[in-house]
Amino acid sequence: xxxxxxxxxxxxxxxxxxxxxxxxxxxxxxxxxxxxxxxxxxxxxxxxxxxxxxxxxxxxxxxxxxxxxxxxxxxxxxxxxxxxxxxxxxxxxxxxxxxxxxxxxxxxxxxxxxxxxxxxxxx
Amino acid sequence: xxxxxxxxxxxxxxxxxxxxxxxxxxxxxxxxxxxxxxxxxxxxxxxxxxxxxxxxxxxxxxxxxxxxxxxxxxxxxxxxxxxxxxxxxxxxxxxxxxxxxxxxxxxxxxxxxxxxxxxxxxx
DNA sequence: GCACCGCCTTCACAGGTCTTTCACCAGAGC
DNA sequence: GCTCTGGTGAAAGACCTGTGAAGGCGGTGC
Numbered sequence: 001x002x003x004x005x006x007x008x009x010x011x012x013x014x015x016x017x018x019x020x021x022x023x024x025x026x027x028x029x030x031x032x033x034x035x036x037x038x039x040x041x042x043x044x045x046x047x048x049x050x051x052x053x054x055x056x057x058x059x060x061x062x063x064x065x066x067x068x069x070x071x072x073x074x075x076x077x078x079x080x081x082x083x084x085x086x087x088x089x090x091x092x093x094x095x096x097x098x099x100x101x102x103x104x105x106x107x108x109x110x111x112x113x114x115x116x117x118x119x120x121x122x123x
Numbered sequence: 124x125x126x127x128x129x130x131x132x133x134x135x136x137x138x139x140x141x142x143x144x145x146x147x148x149x150x151x152x153x154x155x156x157x158x159x160x161x162x163x164x165x166x167x168x169x170x171x172x173x174x175x176x177x178x179x180x181x182x183x184x185x186x187x188x189x190x191x192x193x194x195x196x197x198x199x200x201x202x203x204x205x206x207x208x209x210x211x212x213x214x215x216x217x218x219x220x221x222x223x224x225x226x227x228x229x230x231x232x233x234x235x236x237x238x239x240x241x242x243x244x245x246x
Numbered sequence: 247g248c249a250c251c252g253c254c255t256t257c258a259c260a261g262g263t264c265t266t267t268c269a270c271c272a273g274a275g276c
Numbered sequence: 277g278c279t280c281t282g283g284t285g286a287a288a289g290a291c292c293t294g295t296g297a298a299g300g301c302g303g304t305g306c
Contacts, residue, residue, distance in 0.1 A: 037253095071257085071294095074293060097145060098157065099158040099264080100144070157263075192267095194266085194267075
C-alpha cells in the first residue's frame, strides 16, 4: 500500500511533481527546489484547488503546531512563487486567501483586476 | 458528527460555498472574500430562500447582540453584493426585505419591476 | 583544520487588506 | 414634512502578508 503513493505523480497545468524522487517538472524541465520547498509544494498540490490553512501546512511540512509570529511559510511560499514564475511566467499557481491560507490552482495571468482571487502580487 | 459539516458544500445557482476551507466559487472560479464576508455568506446560504433577520445575522457572524446604530451588516452585505454582481452579473443573490432582514436566493436579473420581492436595490 | 556553499530560520521593514465607524443620501411609511 | 431604515463611499487603525537580508548550521572539497 506504500507502493501506491511511491509512484504518486501530481499534476497542475504544466506543473508536475513526482513525489517518489523529489522531482519537479515545470513545462517539462526539471526545477531545482530544496527539501522544504518540495514538501510545501507537495502539500499544496495534494490539495489542489482547495484552500490550505497555514496551520495545516505547518503541521504537514514542518511538523508540530504553528507558533505565532513564525514566518517560515510566507518565506517558502515566496521562494516557490519566484521559481514557478521564472519557469512558467504565464501561469499563476499559488493564490493567497487572506485570513484562510493558500490555494494552489493553475490560472492564467490576466492582468485585469477581477474580484476573483486577486492576491497582493497580481500587479 | 463533525465529519458531516466538514464536507458541507452550499449551492445556490452558480454560487458554491465550501464551508470547510473557506472557498467561494462563482461560476466555477474562485472568489476572493474576506473572513467576515465569507461567514456572512455562509450564514445566508445556510438559510437559503428564507429571510434572516439582522439580529440573527449579527449573532451568527459577529457573535453577541446587535447594538443599535451598528451598520456592519449593511456594509458587508454591500461588499458581498458588489463581488457577486461582478462575478455573476446576470444573477441577484441577496435581497432586502425592509424591516425584516435579508434573503439569499439566486434570481435572474429582470430589468422589469414586477411587484414581487422588489428590494430597495432594484433601482 | 579551513574556506566555501547551499539551506533553513529569523528579523525588519514595507505594503496591502480587513474591519469598523462615520457621514451623507434615498426611499418608504406615517 | 418627518422619521426610520437601508445603500454607499470614505477614512483610520489594526491586522496580515510580501520581501530582502543576515546569521547559524551542516556538508563538501582542499
